[in-house]
Amino acid sequence: MNKDDRPRYVISIAAEILSTRTYTLRYYEKVGVIKPYRSPGNIRLYSDDDIALLHRVMTLMEDLGVNLAGVEVIMRMSKRLAELKQANEELKSELERYRRA
Numbered sequence: 001m002n003k004d005d006r007p008r009y010v011i012s013i014a015a016e017i018l019s020t021r022t023y024t025l026r027y028y029e030k031v032g033v034i035k036p037y038r039s040p041g042n043i044r045l046y047s048d049d050d051i052a053l054l055h056r057v058m059t060l061m062e063d064l065g066v067n068l069a070g071v072e073v074i075m076r077m078s079k080r081l082a083e084l085k086q087a088n089e090e091l092k093s094e095l096e097r098y099r100r101a
Contacts, residue, residue, distance in 0.1 A: 005047045008045065010043060011026070011036075013046075028054065028057065033054075033071065
């Protein structure tokens with residue numbers, strides 16, 4: 001677990017950071033946009049990574065007018081693109097090792 005994915009903010013603080021309401025964050029969780037960590041007492045805890053993701057979602061919706069279904073498609077495509085970039089880098093490294101051998 002790196003520094004940015006450690007759960008640290010309760011929902012009220014996350015909402016304050018994002019300048020939104022707690023019910024908005026609960027709604028995003030309900031529809032599957034975000035899945036915050038749950039403490040043993042069932043308290044939602046958000047990480048810095050969660051905050052960054054929510055900020056991107058809110059920017060797409062509020063600033064660009066993308067609806068929630070569109071946001072989900074964009075986020076899924078972004079994740080897939082990142083995975084493909086990582087696989088490409090790994091293949092490049094492997095090819096470079098092969099060339100040196």
